[in-house]
Amino acid sequence: MVKYWPTKQSIYLNNSIVDLFIETEKKFILVKYNKSNQYLYLDMLSTISRNKLFKYIINDFKKLILDLIELDLNVKKVISISNKIRNIFIGKVSQRFLYQLKYKKIEWENKKEYEHSCNDLLQYLLIYLIFGSSSIHQNTFTFPAIYTPYNHVKILLENFIIQIANNIIKEIIYNLNYSSNINIFLKNQNICNKLYSSNRSIILFLNNIKWQNFLQSYIYDVKCFYSERQQIWLLSSQGMITKYIHISNLEEIKKMNQLKTVFLFWLETKDLIIPKIEKLLVQIAKYFLYSSLNLLSNLFLIIIKILVFYLSK
Template sequence: MKQYWPNEQGTKLNNEVANLFLKTKKKFQYNLSNKTNSYLYIDILNNSSKSHLFNITLKEIEILILDIVEIDLKIKHIQLLNQKILYNLIQKILKHFISILNYNSHKVFKLDQYKISYNYLKIILLEHRLLLENLLIYLIFGSSIINQQTFVFNNINTPKEHVSILLENLIITASNLVIFILIENFQSLSKTAYFLIKYKLCNKNYLSNRSLALFKNYLIWQNLIYLYINQPKAIYSARYKIWLISSNGLIARYIYISRLDDFPKLSRIQLVFLFFIEAQDILIPQIEKICLILGRVILYISINVIVNSAIFLIRTLIKKLYKTS
């Protein structure tokens, strides 16, 4: 029997939130390696460090919820300040993570310094409401406050699993942002490697400068392709990519969600790419049909030419043989 998330504030909602956090925390004991073809910045961490970072992230999310409840922040304020709330959450996770390492936090750049120039941040900033806002509403106010048009199911009948995957996605994405800031803080690959090795954070696959360089280059190209091709296509298709913690490792899935509000946020370049993608989807099947018809016509003509040539040749041979005889 499918279980649904509480639709209003109260003891039932508080208990569900506590159970969800406990259930999610237990998953951090799993193998947390990336099982997809996409790269994550947290791939550079070993399993122990990744689990440690996830625990910190979950703890900071819990503190954030308590703070919002304590100051009695209304839904309209959450919607208005969502990007700022996300920014503060990332900075607190980063500060918490670094403080445990006894690393000089003054050396770490702040998130806003990367806003303009990095494709990965452009991706996150375009999706910040999907990443955080809906989850905060579920955890603090219940499912009845969620816009009816946002998801494919009735908001009153929101499955518990749906809220769980939104929380896991936030944990993984927020942790990924933290490592993104740390990596970009270092001005050379050797300093990055030194930091990761010194504090015993590094995945053994990225111990050398060459492997780190390849890793960063893959991420640069991946973010570029996602920003200008995959993200516009996902918005057009009303889909959102989420990250989950499975028993075998980190996996990615798409969920259907209304993204009409994201269309005006697309840049001209993204819209141009989207136009070409959709034009391609329309034209390629038509071109394939034309090529198939042309292929059949050419094959038919070729067969007729070969058959007629063969008949002509046979007749010519027969005539020559007849004359000879």
């Protein structure tokens, strides 16, 4: 039997949120490695350090939800400030994570790109947790809003935790600037994944992840927008894995820069023109094959007639 998420603010919604957070926290200790074929900045941390960061995120997120409920904001207001909420949240948890490590040498400089590059689906998660499923736009997901599966909200929370944790480590690395500083930081704080214990391995990792993020941003994300899919990260017994969910991205498409828009236009053109070109080429090939066979059969008949003519003499 499918369990659905509560449709509006109620005791049932409050209980569902409590259950959701408890179930998610239990999964932290089960997740050992990144089992996807993609790099995460999180990969630089040891499993213990990563799980600590996950706990900081989920604990602060609980407080954030309570604060937003207490402010009694409407849905439109929550959506409009969701990017600011994300930036403040990342900065706050980052500082808390560093404070726990007793590391004060970073001159903190917040990055401003999260509102455009983060795929944590925060605004939808906030709406589900604060207002219930009936406040989600009807055409956002494949199912009716009032019949939102409980597991759907669950995977949104897991994706949010992983994405935020990844952005926090990205932010820390950005502020450390140099691979030598990163290496010293990871080793001195005893939070390093042994795979990235040298400057060379860190440089190689950062180059790989930058190239991956470039391709992700300008090719794969655009393809996902075009096909109305969204890659999300999940916590599983196998490790951190990726899946895709269907989501309407009309508003996000409007925010795309020129290069991404050109690529999207190319995808649209490709889907319209290439099938017609393929049909034309198939028809030409069929005509050419038919003509060739017809020509060969005629030549064969002529040769036979010539042979018969000479043999009959």
